[in-house]
Amino acid sequence: MILLRILLLPFSIIYGLVMAFRNMLFNRNIKPVTKVNSTVISVGNLSVGGTGKTPHVEYLLNVLSEKYKTAALSRGYGRQSKGFVKVDAGADVTNVGDEALNYAQKFEGKIEVAVCEKRVEGAEQILKDNPDIEVIVLDDAYQHRYLYRDCNILLTEFDKPFFKDYVLPAGRLREFRSGKHRADIVIVTKSPDALKEGQKNKFISKLNMNSRVPIFFSSIDYGKLINLQTKQEIQVPAAILLITGIGNPKPLIAHLEQHSKVTHLKFGDHHDYTIKDIEKIHKLFGNFASTEKIIVTTEKDAVRLLNSEVRNELQSFPWYYQAMTVKIENETKLIKKIYSYVKPNK
Structure with missing residues (x-):
């Protein structure tokens, strides 16, 4: 496994550099970023799959929909359809994907759910259909930067954190670890229930985030x-x-x-x-x-x-x-932080 990783590292460096160049174009406003008339909150990760994203999106949708008119926007991974599709509880899973259908069934009548591979087009269509939407939650959109987001929530798994991983194909990362600096909030997922304060502090130190970025631990x-x-x-x-x-x-x-x-x-x-x-x-x-x-x-x-x-x-x-x-440690602090991004945009 170690030998295979060493052999793949040159390809990882090339892939990472391509992604870094792409991010630079966004950072310098060379690539366009569209802002819509609603708060946009993104939930995603640096790695491919396995961080427990779906239950965290559900948690966020539940929290936000208690106070705001909320929509969920996903690309609809694995669906056979293309373009914008509004999702209801009776939708065909092959047309909308399992995650979006799950959100529509769990929050039926409480939130709007849609899928669209182009997030800007999806967000604009959601607001065209329902201008009263106050917040749009982007599912798995950390690397999809064409749509401006007011808050980036980065997930990383406790047992497989990004600081121990490598860029594809040598590892599971979609971009270099430096992509963490776009995060406004970090949630460490699948954490042990009996995590001690010293263990948390050691993990936080290894994350090496900017001090302004709050870090939360969640468990299943x-x-x-x-x-x-x-x-x-x-x-x-x-x-x-x-x-x-x-x-x-x-x-x-x-x-x-x-x-x-x-x-x-x-x-x-x-x-x-x-x-x-x-x-x-x-x-x-x-x-x-x-x-x-x-x-x-x-x-x-x-x-x-x-x-x-x-x-x-x-x-x-x-x-x-x-x-x-999911259970969130310091849940009240997290909810307050999430709400703080929405209020100025009401």
């Missing part, structure tokens, strides 16, 4: 196992077949293994499940010796499964998803 709060069909909740059984199509399933595996024997079948991030996939899963599940057994997936995967051709294939098997939210 796992909820109940919820049936995909009936929405009934159950206790964790003896045996679980875990199905994931997310960036980093390790924290979920560790959580479930506290109570169950877990067999994990991993698919790629944002995987589009086929009937053959489901047949493979059900065959594997049928070989389990335990009678106290279920199939568990993530909430994001559940959105895809329930809004695709495989939905009917699930009905005769015990499919559940793991509910989860």
Whole structure:
């Protein structure tokens, strides 16, 4: 692995330099940046996937929608459509993507949700359709700089922080670590629950952020196992077949293994499940010796499964998803900071 990384480093340097040159063009106003008539808050990361972005966007949408007319704008990763698409709870997942559909279903009637690969066009269309929108949350847009944002929230995972990583393809970073300096807020995700003050201070020191940038630590709060069909909740059984199509399933595996024997079948991030996939899963599940057994997936995967051709294939098997939210240390301080970006733009 180390040898492969060394071999790939020259390509990483080239890629990083291209991204640095691009950022310089934005910094010097050579590339255009468009400001819209609404507060824009971006949630993103320096790395590719796995930082727990989706639950943090949900958290932010929940906080903001309590006080402001809020919209979520995503590129709609993995969708088959192009251009601007307004997302409602009944949308086709192949046209809007799993994350946007998840937001629309969770916040139905409470926020506006849209997808558009061009963020400027998307934000302008949102405001054209609803001029009363006060804040737009950009999902995974840290490197998408054509749209001006009032607040950049940078996520980095506790066990895989950007300061230990390298630019693609040698590592998982989308740009050099210096990109951190565009952040207005940093959230360290998937932090251990019993993190001591000394550990936090050491981690903060390694982040080496400007002193004006507040740093928060968040952890995963796992909820109940919820049936995909009936929405009934159950206790964790003896045996679980875990199905994931997310960036980093390790924290979920560790959580479930506290109570169950877990067999994990991993698919790629944002995987589009086929009937053959489901047949493979059900065959594997049928070989389990335990009678106290279920199939568990993530909430994001559940959105895809329930809004695709495989939905009917699930009905005769015990499919559940793991509910989860995030806990933010110093939550009141974070919320106050977030609100401070919105108020001047009301």
